[in-house]
Amino acid sequence: MSALLILLTVVGGWEAYARLSGIEQFVLPPPSAVATALVDDRALLWSNFTVTAGEIGIGIVAAVALGLACALALHFSPPVRRGLYPLLVGSQTLPIPIVAPLLVVWFGFSLTPKIAIIALVCFFPIVVPTLDALGRVEADLRKLMRSFGATRWQTFRIVEAPAALPGLLTGAKLSVAVATIAAVLAEQAGSENGLGNLFLRALPQLETARAYAAVLVLCAFAVLLFWLLALAERRLLPWSAQPRGTAP
Amino acid sequence: MQTRMRSPAAAAPAGRDRVAAVRVRDVAKTFAPARRGAAPVTALSGLSLDAEPGEFVAVVGPSGCGKTTLLELVCGLIAPDAGAIEAAPAALMAQRDLLLPWASAVDNAALALRIGGVAREEARGRAGALLRDFGLAGFERARPHELSGGMRQRVAFARTLLAGRPVLCLDEPFASLDALTRSEMQDWLAGALRAGPRTVVMVTHDVEEAIVLADRLVVLSPRPGRVVATLDVGAPRPRRRTDPQLVALRARALAALGARP
Secondary structure: OHHHHHHHHHHHHHHHHHHHOOOOOOOOOOHHHHHHHHHHOHHHHHHHHHHHHHHHHHHHHHHHHHHHHHHHHHHHOHHHHHHHHHHHHHHOOOOHHHHHHHHHHHHOOOHHHHHHHHHHHHHHHHHHHHHHHHHOOOHHHHHHHHHOOOOHHHHHHHHHHHHHHHHHHHHHHHHHHHHHHHHHHHHHHOOOOOHHHHHHHHOOOOOHHHHHHHHHHHHHHHHHHHHHHHHHHHHHOHHHHOOOOOOO | OOOOOOOHHHOOOOOOOOOOOEEEEEEEEEEOOOOOOOOOEEEEEEEEEEEOOOOEEEEEOOOOOOHHHHHHHHOOOOOOOEEEEEEOOEEEEOOOOOOOOOOOHHHHHOHHHHHOOOOHHHHHHHHHHHHHHOOOOOOOOOOHHHOOHHHHHHHHHHHHHHOOOOEEEEEOOOOOOOHHHHHHHHHHHHHHHHHOOOEEEEEEOOHHHHHHHOOEEEEEOOOOEOEEEEEEOOOOOOOOOOOHHHHHHHHHHHHHHHOOO
8 A cells, every 4th residue: 555655756756747748759658658658569569578577487497496405405415505506696796787688699599598587687696595594494393203203304304494495486586586597687688579578679769668668568577476386375374474373 | 214233242231121112322423514624522421321211311411412413213213323222202392392383283293103104194183182282172173373481382292293103202302492491391291291190311401390390300411422320209299399308409400410520
């Protein structure tokens, strides 16, 4: 409710400024022009959106798989943790706007560099909370499992895996936010379609409202994904979301 | 976890030819310092303790006198530096219930059964029956956050019992409960043990709790823990906290605790 109020205020202020200040529409289109672009260009936006959404979807799935594998390897093997963790942190300092064109040179305008870039950007926010959640399993709980004669695998399956799930979902939520940015960067580095590409083409054509519409679609998609993950979290992990003492 | 016999010092003293369910002889345990440069911590030194089959032994002592270490030794979770431990397989119940927050009460209670390879349905059946015995009918499917502290502790106790070990090691099992729930749970535990006797070693810093529940009190010194007094309770059950015999015993136990600097 308050989010809606803030949004209305910002949009209203923007509309008023764009109309009253005499600023050119191709410099700052008012929200009404963006809305018109959303409707008029809906076919164009949709076809490019499906491309970008596909990239983001596959990229996040790849990042989750990669991040989970990484977190497990780091969790189970202290030598791997000591050796790999610094490299992982290092991988996050790679400047994506520079890496992206290099990957395009390597893989061409195909889907591959987009997936690679999204996965590269997204997997770290997945590794860190997952690894933390695995590590936060209480020593006393491990001891309890041991006192019942549990094997390492049983302790993982019964205790550690469910305990890591909230971390994994937190990581996925974080990665959704950065995945859209990564997708746009990847598309701008070299692509034939997608919302990032559409944005890049719209500006020199002075179709600024269309560029804004593309950004808006992308934002809405990220929010939708985030919301879906939050919903999955509540469904899958009721114990981590609900306060103590609530009725079943 | 298995019956263990370590070091030649395990030879039983004269007059004790019966194998105790738990026999701890001259055990010492020192932990490496947590930080470099800090002194190592001697938790126990030269501690001996017996619990006969079916006996309830309460170990009382000040904080940090190695009580938890003693139970972990009895349960075989850690090995002593010196001395011998001879114990039937033991199940540990900690101060905190350590229930899995994502699992239902029945699945939490069935944990040890599932680890032991019992099929899910059979494990749930046995755990559910025990939970109903423990007054938790209707809460079998509830998650831990939906249960009160006393209920959670009962689920944890069911889990400990279902491990099927002849010895129970209780580590301040009711310390995290409020006073009223605690005394309710003490009465409940006494009743549960009357229904299904086990050998119990319970550590606590609550002398009253020890006297209400145990056959025998073992008082430990501050770290490193050694036995400074052994008191037989000998009062009939069920016990009342206000029983003059128990009140007098409590004074003696407190004196034994306080007699040490």
